[in-house]
């Protein structure tokens with residue numbers, strides 16, 4: 662019987678049980694630290710805060726539905742491929758508040774810092 666293993670490190674192991682038949686035999690959690698962090702943030706209820714000194718953005722991972730509204734409304738601040746993924750210093754407070762208010766899930770909220 663022919664036998665081969667396709668293994669993308671940390672993602673999925675696939676190998677044939679019988680010739681001509683391939684099954685997903687084992688799914689491992691990613692070993693890529695950055696990806697693991699994203700999964701952790703989704704599965705745990707992580708609350709993170711980011712401030713530009715004037716306003717603080719609060720993000721609750723468990724509520725995020727990944728609609729992408731925040732990115733579409735302010736891609737200077739919301740950069741999901743970066744860490745940290747929220748960069749409040751990259752935009753004005755007004756634009757931040759505008760984008761946060763369009764988060765459909767309530768995952769994003771904000772408060773003004775005390776002066």
Ligand code: SF4
Nearest residue numbers: 725726728729731764
């Ligand atoms: S707008 Fe809200 S729900 Fe959508 S991706 Fe951003 S944080 Fe998540």
